[in-house]
Amino acid sequence: MIKQVKENVYCITGPINVGLIQTDRGFVVIDTGLDESYGRKIIKAVEELDGNIIGIINTHSHADHFGGNNYIRKRINIWTIASKMEKALIENPVFEPIYLFGGAPFSDMRTKFTEGKPSYIDMIVEEEKTVKFLGDLGISIFPLYGHSPAQIGISYNDILFIGDVVMPENVMNKYKLGYLYDVSQEKQALEKLKDTDKEFFVPGHGELMDFHKLKRLIELNLENISMIEGLILKILKDEPLSSEALFSHLIEVLNIEPDLIQVLLLFSTVKGFLSGLKEEGVLEFFIEEGKIMWKKRA
Ligand SMILES: [Zn+2]
Structure with missing residues (x-):
């Protein structure tokens, strides 16, 4: 129209x-x-x-x-x-x-x-x-x-x-x-x-x-955006997680069951959140068994 x-x-x-x-x-x-x-x-x-x-x-x-x-x-x-x-x-x-x-x-x-x-x-x-x-x-x-x-x-x-x-x-x-x-x-x-x-x-x-x-x-x-950032920090409260494990937790909490294309788009978005929080000094990372692990900065 x-x-x-x-x-x-x-x-x-x-x-x-x-x-x-x-x-x-x-x-x-x-x-x-x-x-x-x-x-x-x-x-x-x-x-x-x-x-x-x-x-x-x-x-x-x-x-x-x-x-x-x-x-x-x-x-x-x-x-x-x-x-x-x-x-x-x-x-x-x-x-x-x-x-x-x-x-x-x-x-x-x-x-x-x-x-x-x-x-x-x-x-x-x-x-x-x-x-x-x-x-x-x-x-x-x-x-x-x-x-x-x-x-x-x-x-x-x-x-x-x-x-x-x-x-x-x-x-x-x-x-x-x-x-x-x-x-x-x-x-x-x-x-x-x-x-x-x-x-x-x-x-x-x-x-x-x-x-x-x-x-x-x-x-x-x-x-x-604040809600998602808050959720990420809550999920990482007790233990460090890999990007993949964090993503799995997050979609479970948000009740999303993504197909292949949605996995690509949403996982990429979550990585955008992780980068942002890292650059803002809220998160830090370390490598463990070949995985990028995320944790809250002390
Ligand atoms: Zn677009």
């Missing part, structure tokens, strides 16, 4: 939201969904709005945010922009199952949810000329690192596309852990978002929000 957010800004809503910004030169697409079917839907939506696509900006490199790039680029001659780190992953999507597993992934790990079709990225937001190019279109970039290594928000007038920086409430209640790459950076990104002066926020998943709704969801996300 195409929804108008405000003048010149639209959103194709669904399980994954796709943004459409109508500039003087044509439409800029924010994220392209999971696969070819999304690519098709995006081209059709822009045709219905009597426009043409000039480019794509990807908030981050998860398969459900750039999966339609390949299809659109094959049909239309357009540019694509992402951050430097996310470019490397979007151009080489096998890196996602590689980093989730921590080694060569086996075939069961290489699904369309973990590995999108590769797409070339023409410009990176870290370069001054890209910033200027986007500025001429009225678009600016808002770094939101944490959920992925270098996720970006995209700002246009009073609207900010925020990628996956906040987990929707229903997803949080169901999965608790969600997916986070770097928990410390995620906390900083959430705090920074509280200070924006934008009117509307378009998340990668879930409903469009005004500032009041966003602020509430930010608080819920921060509380959820």
Whole structure:
């Protein structure tokens, strides 16, 4: 469904939201969904709005945010922009199952949810000329690192596309852990978002929000992160545990029964929590029988 957010800004809503910004030169697409079917839907939506696509900006490199790039680029001659780190992953999507597993992934790990079709990225937001190019279109970039290594928000007038920086409430209640790459950076990104002066926020998943709704969801996300940190410290209260043993305890307490892909995502998230707590000086590690063991710092 195409929804108008405000003048010149639209959103194709669904399980994954796709943004459409109508500039003087044509439409800029924010994220392209999971696969070819999304690519098709995006081209059709822009045709219905009597426009043409000039480019794509990807908030981050998860398969459900750039999966339609390949299809659109094959049909239309357009540019694509992402951050430097996310470019490397979007151009080489096998890196996602590689980093989730921590080694060569086996075939069961290489699904369309973990590995999108590769797409070339023409410009990176870290370069001054890209910033200027986007500025001429009225678009600016808002770094939101944490959920992925270098996720970006995209700002246009009073609207900010925020990628996956906040987990929707229903997803949080169901999965608790969600997916986070770097928990410390995620906390900083959430705090920074509280200070924006934008009117509307378009998340990668879930409903469009005004500032009041966003602020509430930010608080819920921060509380959820504190809850997980508290649980980890409680589990490690009596004895040191390996990363694997800690993960098993945690999913038992949270009542989650993950499948293979969820194990990859959630275990990677728990490692993000452990790194964060280590860097904050709360946890320390030692090696025992080839395992990384975690304990609370005395
Ligand atoms: Zn994501």
